[in-house]
Structures are given as structure tokens and as C-alpha cells.
Amino acid sequence: MITLSDLHKAYPTAGGPLPVLKGIDLHIDEGELVAIMGSSGSGKSTLLNVLGILDGYDTGAYELDGQLVRALSEADAARLRSRAIGFVFQSFHLLAHKDATENVALPLYYQGIGRAERMRRARQMLVDVGLADRADHMPGQLSGGQKQRVAIARALVTQPRLILADEPTGALDSTTSDEIMALLQRVNDQGMTVLIVTHEHDIAARCRRVVHLKDGRIERDERREPQGAGAAP
Amino acid sequence: MTGWLDRLREVVESHTRHRFRTAVTAGSVAWGIFMLVLLLGAGTGLENNIRWQFRDDAINSIWIYPGMTSQPWEGQPVGRVVQFSNADIERIVEVVPEIDHISGRFYLRGEFTITAQTPAGGTRSGAFSVRSCHPGHRYIEQTMMVAGRYLSPRDLAAERKVIVIGLRVAEFLFPGRPLSGVLGEWVDLAGIQYRVVGVFEDVGGEGEMRQVYIPITTAQAAYGGGDQVHQVMFTVGDATVEEAAGIADRVRRVLARNHHFAPGDLRAVRVRNNLESFHEIQQIFVWLRIFIWLVGVGTVAAGVVGVSNIMLISVRERTAELGLRKAIGATPGQLVSMVVQEALLLTATAGYAGLVGGVAVLEAVRRLMPENEYIRDPQVDMPAVIGATVLLVVAGTLAGWFPARRAARVAPVEALRSE
Numbered sequence: 223m224i225t226l227s228d229l230h231k232a233y234p235t236a237g238g239p240l241p242v243l244k245g246i247d248l249h250i251d252e253g254e255l256v257a258i259m260g261s262s263g264s265g266k267s268t269l270l271n272v273l274g275i276l277d278g279y280d281t282g283a284y285e286l287d288g289q290l291v292r293a294l295s296e297a298d299a300a301r302l303r304s305r306a307i308g309f310v311f312q313s314f315h316l317l318a319h320k321d322a323t324e325n326v327a328l329p330l331y332y333q334g335i336g337r338a339e340r341m342r343r344a345r346q347m348l349v350d351v352g353l354a355d356r357a358d359h360m361p362g363q364l365s366g367g368q369k370q371r372v373a374i375a376r377a378l379v380t381q382p383r384l385i386l387a388d389e390p391t392g393a394l395d396s397t398t399s400d401e402i403m404a405l406l407q408r409v410n411d412q413g414m415t416v417l418i419v420t421h422e423h424d425i426a427a428r429c430r431r432v433v434h435l436k437d438g439r440i441e442r443d444e445r446r447e448p449q450g451a452g453a454a455p
Numbered sequence: 456m457t458g459w460l461d462r463l464r465e466v467v468e469s470h471t472r473h474r475f476r477t478a479v480t481a482g483s484v485a486w487g488i489f490m491l492v493l494l495l496g497a498g499t500g501l502e503n504n505i506r507w508q509f510r511d512d513a514i515n516s517i518w519i520y521p522g523m524t525s526q527p528w529e530g531q532p533v534g535r536v537v538q539f540s541n542a543d544i545e546r547i548v549e550v551v552p553e554i555d556h557i558s559g560r561f562y563l564r565g566e567f568t569i570t571a572q573t574p575a576g577g578t579r580s581g582a583f584s585v586r587s588c589h590p591g592h593r594y595i596e597q598t599m600m601v602a603g604r605y606l607s608p609r610d611l612a613a614e615r616k617v618i619v620i621g622l623r624v625a626e627f628l629f630p631g632r633p634l635s636g637v638l639g640e641w642v643d644l645a646g647i648q649y650r651v652v653g654v655f656e657d658v659g660g661e662g663e664m665r666q667v668y669i670p671i672t673t674a675q676a677a678y679g680g681g682d683q684v685h686q687v688m689f690t691v692g693d694a695t696v697e698e699a700a701g702i703a704d705r706v707r708r709v710l711a712r713n714h715h716f717a718p719g720d721l722r723a724v725r726v727r728n729n730l731e732s733f734h735e736i737q738q739i740f741v742w743l744r745i746f747i748w749l750v751g752v753g754t755v756a757a758g759v760v761g762v763s764n765i766m767l768i769s770v771r772e773r774t775a776e777l778g779l780r781k782a783i784g785a786t787p788g789q790l791v792s793m794v795v796q797e798a799l800l801l802t803a804t805a806g807y808a809g810l811v812g813g814v815a816v817l818e819a820v821r822r823l824m825p826e827n828e829y830i831r832d833p834q835v836d837m838p839a840v841i842g843a844t845v846l847l848v849v850a851g852t853l854a855g856w857f858p859a860r861r862a863a864r865v866a867p868v869e870a871l872r873s874e
């Protein structure tokens with residue numbers, strides 16, 4: 223599904239380019255659940271943004287679904303994101319003035335799907351993430367865990383094949399984190415490829431594969447049997 | 456597909472978040488359009504008033520009055536009084552074929568007592584002013600016959616004692632009589648009996664309808680005028696302003712030759728060229744209209760800058776939201792169109808409110824305003840309203856354009872980081 227070969231990226235700064243990704247080689251198969259770990263500043267978010275085509279890269283190659291992602295126009299990138307990728311962020315990024323259903327339905331708006339159909343699919347999605355009774359609530363009326371579930375529903379509503387989550391549990395307590403993690407595992411069980419950036423070892427422990435980043439390089443790529451509470455049955 | 460209602464919902468939403476701010480901005484646009492409509496209406500009112508002032512006489516008429524020579528010519532001294540005669544009119548008609556109607560006037564100064572017999576055997580008299588003229592006068596003064604006929608060439612040739620009376624004169628002298636019954640009646644004008652051959656109306660107003668007309672030749676004979684003519688007037692058909700000036704010039708030359716004054720002597724005869732005056736005033740109105748549009752467009756532009764500013768602020772505030780929208784699949788084009796539509800909606804709604812308000816106020820003024828000498832029938836004409844609407848749409852799009860470009864440039868990565 224994803225193939226990175228010798229990927230480099232540097233941020234231009236006042237004091238010259240600041241290399242952040244320094245030659246990443248990574249292959250992720252369809253249906254994998256991968257945790258990306260590493261100390262702060264190691265380049266995890268940068269990597270995820272490149273994978274999500276939110277940001278470009280300098281050299282190397284990024285292939286998504288066999289298609290080389292390179293020098294796409296913003297509009298093409300948007301269309302590819304809309305079709306293939308769902309995002310989950312640490313700080314949820316729900317639109318405060320829209321209720322839960324409308325937030326979930328928003329990606330479909332940009333696919334040109336009519337309102338009635340959007341709302342129907344969004345409501346179904348909220349049922350799937352266990353928030354049927356919160357469908358009309360505004361984000362301000364939801365707890366952190368509920369917000370993140372709405373955000374996950376929003377990521378899933380377009381039925382993408384890749385979910386990218388940047389510290390999805392970073393703002394949640396451990397019980398809620400467990401619930402969110404369980405939800406992501408369930409999503410993965412349904413066949414979606416899921417990448418989770420995290421600092422938390424018990425989150426990573428529930429993934430079959432953990433990629434450790436250090437200073438812009440892959441330090442370790444471990445595969446193992448998942449363990450810990452709430453693991454997929 | 457997402458329909459227009461769907462898009463509208465998305466676009467309205469952003470405005471409802473800052474009601475006060477939105478209201479203030481909308482107010483400035485509405486005010487601009489409101490003022491533009493009022494100014495345009497006032498301009499039209501001024502213009503209508505001037506047209507009203509010109510309503511009395513044919514706009515294509517030229518009026519010539521004798522004066523006093525101011526240049527020596529052919530051995531004649533300066534300060535000689537020029538006096539027109541019947542022969543001048545005949546000569547002018549020969550030399551200047553472009554003239555379609557011509558008349559002279561022999562002045563009968565002051566008001567004359569006109570007396571009619573009542574059916575009961577008594578008399579009824581009133582004082583009216585009398586004009587003596589040629590048949591062509593009817594077209595120059597825009598006299599409209601409501602009964603009988605106007606003066607005819609035969610009346611003049613035979614120096615007939617016939618009279619054409621204004622509607623008010625008829626109503627006064629023959630109260631309660633149908634107008635057709637007035638025809639053929641005899642009236643006494645300063646001791647001479649005249650037969651009524653016509654009754655007329657005149658858009659020039661009440662004063663004009665209190666006039667009576669008699670043949671110029673009859674007046675000259677009856678009141679010792681010889682063949683003297685006090686003024687000459689004529690119409691020039693559909694001549695342009697330049698052609699009319701040329702015609703007036705040629706008429707002046709004819710008179711100069713007949714009366715031996717210098718053709719360039721502007722004091723010897725005075726020319727009032729209605730077409731020229733009307734044209735000049737029209738020019739003034741062209742400028743007035745340009746001025747009004749400038750002021751109006753300026754006011755609207757100020758409103759537009761306001762809208763643009765608000766939209767910029769709104770876009771900046773929504774950086775995270777715009778980034779998120781991009782992350783979940785909005786193309787830059789979709790964001791541009793969203794922001795432009797937001798600005799357009801704000802400007803168009805506000806502008807429309809101003810437009811309706813302005814038209815309503817004008818309409819109220821038009822109905823309630825007493826008759827006055829400055830403004831008559833202030834109205835917004837349709838082209839102006841359409842112009843203002845187009846202006847609004849253009850303005851709204853412009854107001855949205857710069858903020859929209861900024862919105863489209865938002866980098867999702869940056870936007871999502873900012874929290």
C-alpha cells in the first residue's frame with residue numbers, strides 16, 4: 223500500500239535547510255496497523271504529513287497504491303486525500319459551529335455528495351463509533367473521547383483505505399485512550415490500513431508493528447503479536 | 456450533487472457566527488447603495504424639473520428678437536434700432552428651407568377685455584392677454600386644439616377677424632357650454648368683433664391657456680402696426696445642435712442683409728436657440744450623473760473595502776478550519792469559491808436591502824413632496840437599478856477575491872499545527 227524509498231525532507235529555516243527526514247525506507251502493506259514512535263522532534267508528524275500528502279518531500283520516492291506521489295497540484299492532492307486518506311488529529315479539529323453529524327458529513331460535501339445522503343451516511347457512521355445518541359450535539363457539548371470518536375467517524379465516512387492518526391490519544395485520559403485505541407483496532411480489523419503516531423507504549427503495544435524513529439531515520443522496525451487490554455478478539 | 460441551497464447553507468453559516476460584525480459591514484454596504492439610489496433619484500428629479508421647464512415651447516425652436524446695432528456697417532451709425540417686418544419672414548422661408556414652421560409675433564401689450572354674449576342676453580367679460588401670430592406658431596408654442604381649428608394662412612391673407620381662445624378663456628366666457636358650442640360665437644376684443652374658430656390646450660400651464668390668438672395681419676391692421684413684426688420664431692425639424700446653430704446663423708445673415716447691419720453684430724438681433732440651451736443643460740446632467748455615480752461608487756467601494764476587510768479577518772480567524780477543510784479534501788478552488796460566495800452573499804444581501812430601502816424612500820418622497828421649483832418626480836430609472844445591482848455583484852466578488860486567495864493558500868500542515 224505504502225512504499226517509501228530513501229525519502230528526504232528538510233524544512234527551510236532562517237539558518238538554512240533543517241533536515242528532518244533523512245532517508246526513510248518503509249513498506250506498509252494493506253491492512254496493517256502500525257504505530258510510529260520516537261522522541262519529540264524525531265520527525266513523526268512530518269512523516270505522517272508526507273504520507274497524508276499534506277506536505278511534500280525533497281528526494282526519494284513515495285508510492286501510494288502503486289502511484290508515485292510527487293509534485294501533485296494542490297487540487298489533485300486534495301482529491302487524492304479525499305478519496306484515499308482519513309485523518310485523525312490529537313486536538314480533534316472539529317468545526318465548533320457544526321453538530322456531530324455535520325462534522326462527520328463534511329468530507330462528503332467536498333466529494334459533491336448531496337446533503338440528505340451525506341447526513342444519512344454520517345449518522346450511520348456515528349452509530350458505528352457508538353455515538354448514536356450524540357448525533358445532534360455540538361462539539362462543545364462532547365467530552366474529549368466523544369470528540370475523538372466523532373473525528374474518527376469523519377475520517378472513516380469516505381471509506382478511505384488509509385487512516386493516519388497523529389497522537390489520537392494524546393489529549394485523553396488512559397481509560398478513554400483505551401476506548402479510542404479499541405475503535406482504531408476495530409477499524410483495522412475491517413481491513414483499513416491504520417498508522418498511529420504515539421508516545422504511549424501501551425498504545426504501541428497494541429499494534430502488530432512499531433516503527434521507531436530517531437532523528438529522522440528509522441531506528442527500529444519491530445513486528446510482534448499485539449498485547450494489552452482491549453486487544454482485538 | 457450538492458445543490459445551491461446546500462452551498463448557501465455552508466456560506467451563510469460563517470456569517471451567523473459574528474452577527475454584530477456582519478451587521479455593521481452589511482450596514483455600510485446597504486448605506487452606500489441607499490445613498491446611491493437617493494442621489495440618482497434626486498438627479499432624475501432635477502432633470503425632470505428642467506425638462507418640465509422646457510415643456511412649454513418646442514425644444515427645436517429658435518427665437519429671434521430685434522436689438523440695436525453695435526458695429527458700424529455700410530455707412531450706417533452704431534445704435535440703430537432694428538425692426539423686423541413681414542417681408543423678413545417671407546425672405547427667411549425662401550432662403551432657409553430647413554425651417555419647418557415659422558411665425559412672427561406683433562405684440563399687443565397688456566391685457567385686453569374680452570366680452571361675450573350670454574344666452575340669457577347679458578354679457579360676460581374678462582381680461583386676457585392677446586398674441587398675434589402666424590399659423591406656424593401653433594407648432595412652436597405646442598398649442599393643442601381641443602375644438603375647431605387654429606389660425607390659417609387664409610385668415611392672415613384676408614385679415615380675418617377670427618380668434619382662437621385658450622381653454623380657460625372658453626370656460627370663463629362661456630361657462631357650462633360644450634366646447635363645440637363655443638365655435639362660431641362672436642366676442643368683442645377692444646371694440647372689434649372676432650369670431651371664435653378654435654379652443655386650445657397648452658402643456659405650458661394655466662397662463663398659456665388664458666391666452667387668445669388672432670392673425671398677425673389683422674392685429675397689424677387694427678392696431679396701427681403697418682407690417683412691423685416684434686419677434687420671429689421657427690422650428691428646425693430634427694436638425695442637430697450644430698445644424699440648428701448653422702440655421703440660426705443663416706437667418707441672422709438674411710436679417711443682416713435686409714436691415715443693413717454687420718452679420719457678426721451679435722447685438723443687432725438676439726437669438727434664443729432652445730435646442731442649444733437644452734443641449735447645454737443636458738450636458739450639465741451628463742456631468743451631474745457622472746458625479747453621482749462617482750460619489751455612489753465611492754460610497755459602495757468604501758463598503759466593499761469593509762466587506763473585504765471583514766472577510767480577511769474571518770479567513771485569518773478560520774485558518775485552522777480552512778486547513779482542516781483542505782485536509783479532508785477541499786480543493787483550493789472550492790475554498791476560493793466558498794469565501795467569494797460569502798462575500799458576495801454579504802454584499803448582495805446588504806446592497807439589495809439598501810436598494811429596496813432607497814427605492815421605497817424615493818417613492819414616498821415622490822408621493823408626499825409638494826410641488827416645488829427644484830425637484831419634480833424623483834425616480835430611480837430601471838437602468839440605474841440594474842447598474843447598481845451589477846455594481847454590487849462585481850463589488851461583492853472583488854471583496855471576496857483577496858480573502859479567498861489567502862484562504863486557498865493556507866497550508867493544511869501549518870493550520871493544523873496552530874492550536
Ligand SMILES: Nc1ncnc2c1ncn2[C@@H]1O[C@H](COP(=O)(O)OP(=O)(O)OP(=O)(O)O)[C@@H](O)[C@H]1O
Nearest residue numbers: 233234235240242261262263264265266267268269
Ligand atoms: N514547518 C516547519 N518549519 C521548520 N521546522 C519544522 C517545521 N515543522 C517541524 N519542524 C521541525 O522538524 C522537526 C520534526 O518535527 P515533527 O513535528 O515532525 O516532530 P515530531 O516527531 O512529530 O515531534 P512531537 O513528538 O513533538 O510531535 C522538529 O525539530 C521541528 O522543530
Ligand SMILES: [Mg+2]
Nearest residue numbers: 266267268388
Ligand atoms: Mg508530532
